[in-house]
Amino acid sequence: MKPHTLSILVENKAGVLSRVTGLFSRRGFNIESLAVGPCEEPGMSRITIVVIGDDEKIEQVMKQLNKLIDIIKVSDLTENERVERELALIKVTAEQGTSRAEIMQIASIFRAQIVDVGAKSLILQVIGDTEKIDALEKLLRQYGVKEFVRTGTVGILRGSKTVTSGK
Amino acid sequence: MKTGAKILVESLQHEGVETIFGYPGGVVLPIYDELFNSSLRHILVRHEQAAAHAADGYARASGRVGVCLATSGPGACNLVTGIATAYMDSVPLVALTGQVPTNLLGNDAFQESDITGITMPITKHNYLVKDTADLGRVVKEAFYIAGTGRPGPVLIDIPKDVSTKVIKEPTVPEKVVLRGYNPTYRGHKRQIEKALQLITAAERPVIYAGGGVILSNASAELVDFATQLGIPITTTLMGIGCIPGDHPLNLGMLGMHGTEYANFAITESDVLFSIGVRFDDRVTGKTETFAPHAKIIHIDIDPAEIGKNKRVDVPVVGDVKAVLQDMISMLKKDGLRDAWLKKIKHWKQHHPLKCPQDGRLHPQFVIRQMSELLGGEAIIVSEVGQNQMWTAQHYCFKNPRTWITSGGLGTMGYGLPAAMGAHFARSDIPVFDVAGDGSIQMNIQEFGTISHYKIPVKIAILNNRFLGMVRQWQELFYDRRYSFTELPPVEFVKIANAYGIEGIKVESPEDVMPALRAALDCDGPFVMDFRIEREENVFPMVPAGAAINEMIGGHPR
Numbered sequence: 001m002k003p004h005t006l007s008i009l010v011e012n013k014a015g016v017l018s019r020v021t022g023l024f025s026r027r028g029f030n031i032e033s034l035a036v037g038p039c040e041e042p043g044m045s046r047i048t049i050v051v052i053g054d055d056e057k058i059e060q061v062m063k064q065l066n067k068l069i070d071i072i073k074v075s076d077l078t079e080n081e082r083v084e085r086e087l088a089l090i091k092v093t094a095e096q097g098t099s100r101a102e103i104m105q106i107a108s109i110f111r112a113q114i115v116d117v118g119a120k121s122l123i124l125q126v127i128g129d130t131e132k133i134d135a136l137e138k139l140l141r142q143y144g145v146k147e148f149v150r151t152g153t154v155g156i157l158r159g160s161k162t163v164t165s166g167k
Numbered sequence: 168m169k170t171g172a173k174i175l176v177e178s179l180q181h182e183g184v185e186t187i188f189g190y191p192g193g194v195v196l197p198i199y200d201e202l203f204n205s206s207l208r209h210i211l212v213r214h215e216q217a218a219a220h221a222a223d224g225y226a227r228a229s230g231r232v233g234v235c236l237a238t239s240g241p242g243a244c245n246l247v248t249g250i251a252t253a254y255m256d257s258v259p260l261v262a263l264t265g266q267v268p269t270n271l272l273g274n275d276a277f278q279e280s281d282i283t284g285i286t287m288p289i290t291k292h293n294y295l296v297k298d299t300a301d302l303g304r305v306v307k308e309a310f311y312i313a314g315t316g317r318p319g320p321v322l323i324d325i326p327k328d329v330s331t332k333v334i335k336e337p338t339v340p341e342k343v344v345l346r347g348y349n350p351t352y353r354g355h356k357r358q359i360e361k362a363l364q365l366i367t368a369a370e371r372p373v374i375y376a377g378g379g380v381i382l383s384n385a386s387a388e389l390v391d392f393a394t395q396l397g398i399p400i401t402t403t404l405m406g407i408g409c410i411p412g413d414h415p416l417n418l419g420m421l422g423m424h425g426t427e428y429a430n431f432a433i434t435e436s437d438v439l440f441s442i443g444v445r446f447d448d449r450v451t452g453k454t455e456t457f458a459p460h461a462k463i464i465h466i467d468i469d470p471a472e473i474g475k476n477k478r479v480d481v482p483v484v485g486d487v488k489a490v491l492q493d494m495i496s497m498l499k500k501d502g503l504r505d506a507w508l509k510k511i512k513h514w515k516q517h518h519p520l521k522c523p524q525d526g527r528l529h530p531q532f533v534i535r536q537m538s539e540l541l542g543g544e545a546i547i548v549s550e551v552g553q554n555q556m557w558t559a560q561h562y563c564f565k566n567p568r569t570w571i572t573s574g575g576l577g578t579m580g581y582g583l584p585a586a587m588g589a590h591f592a593r594s595d596i597p598v599f600d601v602a603g604d605g606s607i608q609m610n611i612q613e614f615g616t617i618s619h620y621k622i623p624v625k626i627a628i629l630n631n632r633f634l635g636m637v638r639q640w641q642e643l644f645y646d647r648r649y650s651f652t653e654l655p656p657v658e659f660v661k662i663a664n665a666y667g668i669e670g671i672k673v674e675s676p677e678d679v680m681p682a683l684r685a686a687l688d689c690d691g692p693f694v695m696d697f698r699i700e701r702e703e704n705v706f707p708m709v710p711a712g713a714a715i716n717e718m719i720g721g722h723p724r
Contacts, residue, residue: 063471069292
């Protein structure tokens with residue numbers, strides 16, 4: 001059982017996302033993360049889903065996804081060299097004085113940006129893979145994480161390979 | 168300039184639709200107004216569930232797409248069981264539903280239900296049409312999707328204002344192009360070669376054939392292939408009819424209520440050639456012990472069925488008919504497997520299906536008499552439960568598409584409306600519905616429809632005043648505690664008469680054939696109320712979760 005990152009090219013039509021997520025829940029899969037947006041091909045969207053499961057189950061869910069009429073292509077990026085990124089916004093308690101300086105120091109190590117400065121809090125924006133974001137959040141916990149928002153992973157294959165409609 | 172309703176009706180006619188089954192209501196008034204003077208034949212059912220089953224029966228008997236129509240809200244919801252039934256058995260169906268006007272969508276308006284949301288997991292695809300200009304294209308796509316690849320139901324939800332709006336009709340391209348839908352018909356040549364190598368090298372091969380053979384109209388190819396190589400064929404419930412029941416290579420049905428010889432053959436086989444099947448739990452029993460010594464070949468048009476329940480050695484994705492044709496063309500004659508066929512013949516002789524003959528009225532006898540009278544030249548529809556299994560076991564089917572039953576979903580109440588639909592597809596041969604007294608009462612209101620249109624469906628009720636299959640399980644596995652499975656007596660002939668339908672009650676074996684003859688000779692619908700042995704069981708039986716060669720109620724081995 002390991003996380004698989006599925007890249008799904010779909011028709012940009014009403015109801016497509018619920019067809020996809022409905023299929024996951026019906027077959028007993030828990031979606032770890034989900035990201036959707038328009039893509040390079042007009043009229044299509046790309047969904048990136050991270051799901052944990054054994055290889056056979058993942059293969060079955062991919063075959064079932066392929067059966068949906070509005071789905072154009074499904075790929076498991078996990079089998080290939082790839083780049084995966086996620087963006088997170090973390091609102092952390094930062095009183096004047098040492099803690100604020102320490103947080104800013106941690107942010108710079110993680111190459112996170114401070115995107116908002118309040119009297120008692122800072123908002124950090126960080127981009128990276130899931131482990132990096134998990135690590136930063138864990139470090140910041142000691143100061144008090146007031147709110148933590150993440151986009152869900154997006155992924156792309158390295159090199160010239162693509163997940164496209166092939167047209 | 169045309170209304171959406173007119174575009175809809177013309178699009179249906181363009182697809183070659185002749186008969187639709189439906190029930191009117193508020194938001195489909197514009198569509199019904201268009202049907203009023205149309206050449207489309209509309210059959211008014213008495214409950215929308217029956218409209219879906221009738222369209223399904225029509226589709227199974229004809230091989231064409233069946234069409235049903237219902238209003239929004241409760242009408243649409245009543246179609247759900249019928250759509251799910253069609254989905255599980257891969258039946259091509261287009262279900263049309265009315266919807267509240269687009270400006271009220273999502274407002275919890277009167278008779279509003281989110282039917283596209285509700286039917287998402289039980290349709291091959293569905294549409295909510297929000298613009299009249301899309302209607303023609305959507306109907307075209309729906310028929311294409313329903314009828315191609317692995318067939319299935321497609322629902323089109325049409326808001327009232329989409330039906331009433333008048334537009335200049337856009338031209339619809341003749342060819343449907345969907346970039347996310349390209350079924351594979353031709354099998355991969357290398358895979359086909361591998362499959363053939365395995366089969367020709369096999370000593371104890373068995374063909375396990377299912378509904379895919381029927382759907383693909385590949386019965387002739389299947390029998391040709393099997394006969395050339397001398398390979399016995401066992402069929403699933405859905406595959407019955409793909410080889411004549413009395414063909415020497417036919418092993419009958421396998422699985423939970425399969426024949427002993429089919430289950431023995433599967434268990435001892437060294438190559439299992441699986442064609443248009445899905446390794447359902449009712450077939451395999453315990454999957455680990457299903458065909459334990461066999462290399463498995465699997466042809467299916469749906470790649471998702473391959474390896475879903477059982478590991479496969481040689482998968483071939485493609486249309487059963489196309490793949491079998493390719494295989495036959497590549498076939499080199501080899502010797503028939505005499506030792507294996509001799510062993511199977513021995514099993515067939517010593518482990519036949521049992522038909523008790525003790526002067527009392529047994530359901531197996533009723534089915535065998537029916538088989539004798541009709542000689543395979545009829546369509547037999549069943550309900551679900553014991554009646555279904557006795558028919559599958561004891562009726563000798565001769566042709567594909569003459570056995571119509573709800574296999575995957577197991578929908579009680581399916582038979583009578585499906586039989587109505589089957590009649591409109593094949594009015595040239597008699598249609599019999601084999602029912603139980605439980606299941607017939609699930610859609611008994613359709614006596615109204617068959618009487619109204621004089622649909623000559625012959626209804627054989629195997630009346631044991633029990634929900635028989637559940638009672639059987641209670642007898643065998645729940646210490647005979649018959650919890651809520653006993654039904655009070657019902658005089659079905661009187662109900663039939665009240666609807667203007669003829670009928671007869673039968674209580675002894677010698678009256679069976681005369682009753683069947685009376686039914687066949689009657690021009691209209693006819694009801695036979697067979698008062699059968701109350702606690703008759705369906706045997707042999709593989710208990711749930713057991714290996715398929717561990718049957719109870721068979722012969723000593």
